[in-house]
Amino acid sequence: MRDTHMETTARPRAVLGAPFTRRAWAEAAYCLCGFPVAVIGCVLVVVLLMIGSGFTVSLVGAVLGLLLVVTATGLARVFAGVHRGLAASLLGERVAAPPAVRPQGKAFTRLDARLRDAAGWRSVAYVLVKLPVAALQLYAVGWWLTGLVNLSAPLRWAAFGQRPHPGAEGMPTITPVPAGGGAPHSTTFAGTFVAAAIGAATLLAAPWVTRGIVAVDRWLVRALLGPGELTQRVRDLEETRALAVDDSAALLRRLERDLHDGAQVRLVALAMSLDMAKEGLGADGEPVADPGRLRRLIETAHTNAIEALSELRDLARGIHPPVLDDGLPDALATLAARSTVAVELAVNIPERPTPAIETIAYFCAAELLTNVIKHSGARRAVLRVIQEEGLLRLCVTDDGRGGATPDAGSGLTGLMQRARTVDGTLHVSSPEGGPTTVTVTLPLHA
Structure with a gap:
């Protein structure tokens, strides 16, 4: 019940506070900065590919055409690097760069290797797809701008005297979506507060519109700009x-x-x-x-x-903790009973994992509960371990102050490395003010 109450109270706070979060502004800046890079990159790559393809189909300029195509893939790699840098600095989406192509041998051998550069062609695909996505991202920025303009309607009316002239419709309200019958117009000072209310609603929706469009770009960055599978x-x-x-x-x-x-x-x-x-x-x-x-x-x-x-x-x-001899559920029950913070335990593991996985899961739970006790200031924690889709998911949630990050040198980094040794993952969700949720996903068999 208490865990559900934490989630219920956190959702309205997240909706109302979304326009003032660092993440929202960073995503809006990413949309704004990425648009000119997307336009320039798409135009240059498309022009080079079209000219290169034209020369290639003509027997006379085939070599020149292939060189232009190779230049296009190399240029796409450069713009892909710029987009990777923007995603890393503004979104925190860090994707490793694909290895550079260093062909050896004769000229035609090196040319053939560059034409077969899979990472270069994935970069070309991203540069081409990025343009329509960047247009949508610019549209998302429009939500922020129209929201701010409408929110300032009363101030503009009072400061600049934007009163309707005879026969005029009044001060228009700008909306980011087409409004049936036209957007409302303010003909009185009191009417400008309607525009301000529309602006406030637009600003509340803007971070979520931006986040949805940026989520598509995040997927494209991970799928196309990193190393091959x-x-x-x-x-x-x-x-x-x-x-x-x-x-x-x-x-x-x-x-x-x-x-x-x-x-x-x-x-x-x-x-x-x-x-x-x-x-x-x-x-x-x-x-x-x-x-x-x-x-x-x-x-x-x-x-x-x-x-x-x-x-x-x-x-x-x-x-190897002796409590694991009787299985992970009993070991976690002992761990929860010894905790100085109240721990609600829920374990559902129909199939017993291998001893190596049980040991990693036990030490991860012990380290996470230790972090809750030492650093979170929490009064209560929830430890859930379930088995689904052939994976073991260990989740620790607390009602503490939040702000936990898996930075280099922290205990979470060590847990992340421990999980990666068996192809596991660690995910941290810890906004300022809490709650903090750390999820460790492990295979059942090492």
Whole structure:
């Protein structure tokens, strides 16, 4: 009930506050800045392709035509890079650039390689499709402009005296959509507040119109401007392999350090205490000279043995928590019960994941609940783990202050890297003021 209440109160706040968010202004700026780049890029690429194709079909200028076509694909790559930069800086949509083409061999071999450049042709496709999308984005900017103009109608009437002349219809109200029978006109100062109300409604709708059109562009950027599917898969495998190797090396270093500084010291002290106790016993058949000192040495050795066992047990628990032996649901129930913040737990896992996936899911849940306790200021958290479509989804929601970001160096970055080693993902939704929701998606089998 409380979780539903958080979502219900957050929605009206998100609608009313949308025009004042950084995301809304960034998306509007992206639409405005991307339009001239789209027009120039489309015109240049189309002209080069048309001229190059014309020369290619004529036997006389075939070589020149192919060179122009190659130039068009190279130019499309340049404009694709500009669009990628705008998407990264304004939308936070960071797409890796495809690898550069560096053909070797004779001239015709290099020309053939550039003609077969799949990333270049995807860039051409994006540049061509971007023009109509950019026109829609410019239309979205029009919602912002018309909303601001209409909202200022009372001020313009009072400041500039825009009163209707005899026979005039009055001050027109501008709308971003065609209005049946024409847009209303303000013939009195009181009537300008109707235009202002229309402007306010337009401004409230403008971020969502912009967001919908930008969402199409986001999909195009991800689909066309990044590396090919096979290239990206190879790159992901290389990165995850490097992360797995680094994680294993870090784990071994941590174990070596913990053993050296902890259990090894205890065992050395244990050996020294037993050695001193052995010396205190004297030769066979001789009475013990100082029974009290011998008793203290044995007690010290016993204490060191207990502490060494405890530290070794903690090390083993860090590698594989014993609570996972009974399955992930029981382990998460134990984790939720130990939390100092009230945790509502819901688990539905019909098929048990492999041990590696259970371990990753457990440590992700532990780290996320630790973040809730230490950083969010939340009073309540919800931990849900469900299995759907062959995937394990772990979701932690809290009613804290929000503002969590998976920046470099944060704990969320480590969780993201841990999930990526098994082709998993981590998504963070944490607006200022909350609520914060972190979703980890993992395969059932590593």
